[in-house]
Amino acid sequence: MNIPENKQRLLTQITAALQPVEGVAAVVLGGSYAAGMASDQSDLDIGIYYYADKPFKVDDIKTVVAKYAVSPATVTGFYEWGPWVNGGAWMMTEQGKVDFLYRNIDQVQQTIDKAVQGEWENHYEQQPPYGFSSVIYLAEVSVCQPLYDPAGVLATWKKTVSVYPQPLKETIIRQSLWSADFTLWQAAGFAEKQDVYNTVGCLARAVKNIMAALFAVNERYPLGDKRVMEQLQGAAKVPVGLREKVDAILCTSLGTLPQNVAQLKALHQEVVLLSDGLYKPLYQL
The missing domain is CATH 1.20.120 (Four Helix Bundle (Hemerythrin (Met), subunit A))
Structure with a gap:
């Protein structure tokens, strides 16, 4: 990954701020930086993973966002606009735009299990221009860089998706x-x-x-x-x-x-x- 030094510092700081949040099970760097396709204008995309029965509190995410946002930011609840893009935050920081993406560990696990059996879905209404494919979850796991993963959830998933079913x-x-x-x-x-x-x-x-x-x-x-x-x-x-x-x-x-x-x-x-x-x-x- 070729992340500018200022953005790397910010990434380290945000990861440290998210780790102690109750309910945060893992934190990853995703998006264009993780995939090696970033440009000077690319956002930092940070995935925040949680268990369905032990989710973090959205107010705690708002507290983290408030530390770094330099203008009014958006922080959503869970599943406010559909079953796949299940929430997150969007903020402008001194180092550029940062996005948080919530990910339900149980849902990702089920999606991977189904994919191994040859099952997938595409939800057209979820986002433009062509919807959200369940296979995107496997892509995210494949390219992401774990920043905090004490239970090794991402490591296990990465091994599974490394071979295309x-x-x-x-x-x-x-x-x-x-x-x-x-x-x-x-x-x-x-x-x-x-x-x-x-x-x-x-x-x-x-x-x-x-x-x-x-x-x-x-x-x-x-x-x-x-x-x-x-x-x-x-x-x-x-x-x-x-x-x-x-x-x-x-x-x-x-x-x-x-x-x-x-x-x-x-x-x-x-x-x-x-x-x-x-x-x-x-x-x-």
């Missing part, structure tokens, strides 16, 4: 490429009618599913939709010119809709070939 790979590829396949079928009809609203919705939806399949093909956990192309850098099985192809598919006008759909179909076929036979359509559309 084959059942998860097969499930994501099958479901994602089928969803894209079915969406393509719908998109062609919408494009023929010059229905921009529905065609563009289909294009974005299908591209999202194709990207999910590509991560699974390459046995990588996506850390959300930000910098998705950078996350796939160095992957062995990626269509040549992927970024350009995606840009061409999503840059539309009323007169190009059928062309956009044709480009999407071609990209889908490329990824199907990269799946090495793991994808079979449910029906012949």
